[in-house]
Amino acid sequence: xxxPPLLTRNIxxxxxxxxxxxxxxxxxxxxxxxxxxxxxxxxTLLNLQLAPHAVVSMxxxxxxxxxxxxxVILDNRGAIGHDLLNDxxxxxxxxxxxxxxxxxxxxxxALIQSNxxxxxxxxxxxxxxxxxxxxxxVDEVDYExxxxxxxxxxxxxxxxxxxxxxxxEREGLEFNMTRTDDDAAEKKVxxxxxxxxxxxxxxxxxxxxxxxxxxxxxxxxxTVGKEGGFKQKRITWLSVVAVTASxxxxxxxxxxxxxKEQCKQLLWKMMPKxxxxxxxRGGTVVEKHDMVTIFxxxxxxYTGIADCLTPMEIMSMLNKLYTKFDKLVEKxxxxxxxxxGDAYMVAGxxxxxxNSIEGAEKVAAFALSALxxxxxxxxxxx
Numbered sequence: 001x002x003x004p005p006l007l008t009r010n011i012x013x014x015x016x017x018x019x020x021x022x023x024x025x026x027x028x029x030x031x032x033x034x035x036x037x038x039x040x041x042x043x044t045l046l047n048l049q050l051a052p053h054a055v056v057s058m059x060x061x062x063x064x065x066x067x068x069x070x071x072v073i074l075d076n077r078g079a080i081g082h083d084l085l086n087d088x089x090x091x092x093x094x095x096x097x098x099x100x101x102x103x104x105x106x107x108x109x110a111l112i113q114s115n116x117x118x119x120x121x122x123x124x125x126x127x128x129x130x131x132x133x134x135x136x137x138v139d140e141v142d143y144e145x146x147x148x149x150x151x152x153x154x155x156x157x158x159x160x161x162x163x164x165x166x167x168x169e170r171e172g173l174e175f176n177m178t179r180t181d182d183d184a185a186e187k188k189v190x191x192x193x194x195x196x197x198x199x200x201x202x203x204x205x206x207x208x209x210x211x212x213x214x215x216x217x218x219x220x221x222x223t224v225g226k227e228g229g230f231k232q233k234r235i236t237w238l239s240v241v242a243v244t245a246s247x248x249x250x251x252x253x254x255x256x257x258x259x260k261e262q263c264k265q266l267l268w269k270m271m272p273k274x275x276x277x278x279x280x281r282g283g284t285v286v287e288k289h290d291m292v293t294i295f296x297x298x299x300x301x302y303t304g305i306a307d308c309l310t311p312m313e314i315m316s317m318l319n320k321l322y323t324k325f326d327k328l329v330e331k332x333x334x335x336x337x338x339x340x341g342d343a344y345m346v347a348g349x350x351x352x353x354x355n356s357i358e359g360a361e362k363v364a365a366f367a368l369s370a371l372x373x374x375x376x377x378x379x380x381x382x
Contacts, residue, residue: 012087016080018316020057023323032060043067044158046119047076049150054094054136056082056150074111074119084148085138097126098138098145104128105179105218108155108192121156159193173226174198174206181218192220197227205229291356292349293363295334297370299342317377318342324373332366334359 032048039045050058056079064074084094093106107123129146136145168175177193206225299305306314325344329336337345346366349359
């Protein structure tokens with residue numbers, strides 16, 4: 001991504017106008033809305049974001065409203081174009097995220113986009129998306145990283161909804177919950193939640209439960225006790241572990257939902273439905289077709305055109321053209337095989353309910369429509 005900086009916001013934001021296609025935005029909205037709806041976190045999951053090349057480009061929902069009176073809690077529109085690697089307030093955690101194998105968590109912190117009542121106690125979880133043929137340079141090291149997937153949690157609301165405070169108060173216990181971040185240089189301990197009397201806790205009157213998460217770069221510790229100590233019979237160990245897990249596993253479950261939904265969406269786009277059904281049943285996909293029709297195209301004079309355009313203009317041109325082709329694939333019910341550079345390939349006659357003659361007709365109709373679409377293609381330089 002080479003989106004230019006917005007002069008009015010220095011280098012913390014970039015102008016991403018035209019960088020993300022309408023189709024990509026709509027697809028993200030559909031996936032993110034379903035993840036948010038299915039998540040056990042409910043309204044405590046504030047939003048989901050995608051940040052290609054560490055620049056926030058898609059957010060759902062763009063505006064958070066109160067469940068009761070629909071008043072605006074967060075207006076996230078100002079976060080679009082946020083350059084996470086160049087904003088002094090976010091650069092450190094963003095730089096740590098790029099090489100990390102798992103989720104990197106920042107917070108609790110107040111959200112700078114808060115409006116009205118705002119969110120003063122939020123957690124931001126970022127997961128670097130490592131993909132070949134992509135590049136992010138951090139500390140002069142080139143990482144194969146596409147960017148970040150981001151989720152923002154209302155940690156204050158999550159603590160209240162979990163019943164964390166009332167459970168321990170009912171037992172007459174004090175508690176302190178911390179998160180230890182495993183930084184390469186040092187281990188940092190962050191207080192995540194504590195009861196009013198947590199300052200009385202010592203090694204002699206309390207016990208601790210640790211939980212290492214393989215999905216994140218940190219360890220969570222819950223320390224529970226009471227002044228004067230307690231007998232082990234007075235505390236139900238399962239309750240301590242359950243309270244910790246109820247909060248921590250919320251993150252893990254959410255990440256599983258994201259992964260599952262994204263994988264499902266990718267499968268439906270990459271493979272025929274019949275093949276997916278076989279894979280879901282544990283079968284092996286081996287298909288034979290006696291006769292299929294193949295459409296294969298490339299752009300005449302593409303090398304010369306590419307010489308006249310910047311990399312971003314080439315990407316924009318190809319994305320615009322093949323977005324139109326993708327819509328034609330659905331319209332004419334043909335199967336998109338792949339795109340390689342300026343090449344686009346589809347096939348017909350592979351579906352169970354489509355014979356070779358019908359497949360040829362569909363591919364021919366697709367080809368004619370594709371030619372019509374090409375006639376309307378224009379760029380500023382071509």
